[in-house]
Amino acid sequence: MKLAKGYYHLAGILVVAIWGTTFISTKVLIGNGLAPQEIFFYRFLIAYVGIWFVSRGRLFADSFKDEAMLALAGLFGGSLYFFTENTALGITQASNVSFLLCGTPVITTLLSKMFFRDEKISGRFAAGSLLALAGVAMVVFDGVTVLKVSPAGDLLTLAASFSWGFYSIVIRKLENRYSTAFITRKVFFYGLVTICPVFLFEPLDTGALFSSGLSVWLNLVFLAVIASLVCFVVWNAVIKEIGIVKATNYVYLSPLVTLVVSAAVLGERMGPVALAGAACIMAGVYWAGRN
Numbered sequence: 001m002k003l004a005k006g007y008y009h010l011a012g013i014l015v016v017a018i019w020g021t022t023f024i025s026t027k028v029l030i031g032n033g034l035a036p037q038e039i040f041f042y043r044f045l046i047a048y049v050g051i052w053f054v055s056r057g058r059l060f061a062d063s064f065k066d067e068a069m070l071a072l073a074g075l076f077g078g079s080l081y082f083f084t085e086n087t088a089l090g091i092t093q094a095s096n097v098s099f100l101l102c103g104t105p106v107i108t109t110l111l112s113k114m115f116f117r118d119e120k121i122s123g124r125f126a127a128g129s130l131l132a133l134a135g136v137a138m139v140v141f142d143g144v145t146v147l148k149v150s151p152a153g154d155l156l157t158l159a160a161s162f163s164w165g166f167y168s169i170v171i172r173k174l175e176n177r178y179s180t181a182f183i184t185r186k187v188f189f190y191g192l193v194t195i196c197p198v199f200l201f202e203p204l205d206t207g208a209l210f211s212s213g214l215s216v217w218l219n220l221v222f223l224a225v226i227a228s229l230v231c232f233v234v235w236n237a238v239i240k241e242i243g244i245v246k247a248t249n250y251v252y253l254s255p256l257v258t259l260v261v262s263a264a265v266l267g268e269r270m271g272p273v274a275l276a277g278a279a280c281i282m283a284g285v286y287w288a289g290r291n
Contacts, residue, residue, distance in 0.1 A: 008241040015231045015238065016250045020257025022227050023098075025219040026086060032216050033208035036086030037198045039223070040191075042209065044078060046224035047232070048188035054233075055181035066177065069170050070186040071194070077167030077232075078191020083198065084160040092153025098255050100157040102136040105129060108165040108248040115169050116244075124287060125245075132252035132284030138277025168244045175240040184232045249285060256281050 029039050061067040088097050106129065174183055209216070238247045256278050 005242060008238050009246075011234050012238040012242065012247050012250045013253060015235050016253050017257045018227055018231055020254040022223060023089075023258055025223050025227075026089070028219045029216060029223075030086075030090070032212050034216075035202060035205070036090070037083055037195055037202065038204060038209070039086060039220075040079065040082040041195055041199075041204065042220055043082075043224045043228055044188050044191045044195075046221070047228035048185070048192060050225060050229045051181065051185045051188060051233075055179070055185045058182065061178065061186070066174065069174055070183065071190045073167055073170040073174070073183070074187045074190020074192075075194045076163045076170065077187055079195035079198075081160050081163040081167065082191075083195065084156045084163065088153045088156035088160065091156065097153070097157050098136075098258065100154060101161055102133060102252055102255060103158070104161040104164050104251050105245070105248045106133070107161050108168050109245050111162075111165045111169055112172075112244045116172065125249075128284045128287030129249060129252070130284070131287065132249070132281050135277040135280025135282075135284055136252055136255050138273050138280060165248075168239060168248060171236055171239050172244050175236070180233055180237045180240065184236055187232065188228070252281055252285055 026039060030036070034042075061070055085097065085101065109129075171183065209220075235247070
């Protein structure tokens with residue numbers, strides 16, 4: 001049974017809400033000695049094993065071209081995106097990373113307009129997106145943190161944003177020819193394949209993983225099963241049903257989720273500027289996505 005469009009919008013919001021909490025889990029793993037590429041490898045390996053329970057049968061796409069596009073999806077939406085994002089977190093301020101990643105909807109919109117002529121952007125959508133982006137800046141910096149330029153880290157973050165934009169384009173091109181589960185399984189596979197060259201320079205060290213406590217395993221399982229296996233399947237379905245631009249616009253909600261979780265779990269304060277920014281994000285996303 002096909003769900004109504006509204007359910008896909010709610011699913012997109014839920015996925016972004018879950019992804020907004022992954023910063024905390026990733027920081028826990030890095031703090032316990034796991035490298036960015038190791039976190040990604042374990043995360044996608046567990047997710048890849050898990051998705052075989054829901055996507056069995058065919059191994060390859062219908063053509064070499066489609067298989068190559070699936071490999072690009074694994075690169076852009078998997079290894080390249082997560083490696084650049086996690087590496088940037090170790091180089092520049094987390095606030096920089098959070099803010100620059102929220103430029104992803106703008107980048108994805110521009111790329112979508114370049115590749116798909118049927119993708120239309122209304123003035124209301126553009127205005128709502130700008131309002132949400134302004135709210136993101138208020139939440140991230142909260143009138144206290146000053147944006148400090150870190151060329152290497154900031155460029156890596158921008159690379160991550162472009163990478164996710166290209167991933168969305170590839171998924172859109174494949175969405176009507178293959179099932180969501182099959183596409184997601186191939187993304188996990190090629191994500192694992194394309195991260196392997198990194199281990200030639202920094203060999204995989206399993207010592208930190210197997211000598212860690214329960215909290216490390218719980219965070220890793222959360223990243224693999226919930227944030228990857230479940231969320232990637234759902235997100236690809238959301239892109240298919242409501243379009244790249246509308247789906248990606250919900251990324252603006254990510255810093256808001258991080259703010260709320262940080263306040264609830266870590267006891268971090270929510271200043272008046274951040275609260276005003278949260279209101280701007282909600283209003284902007286609603287305005288942009290209002291039908």
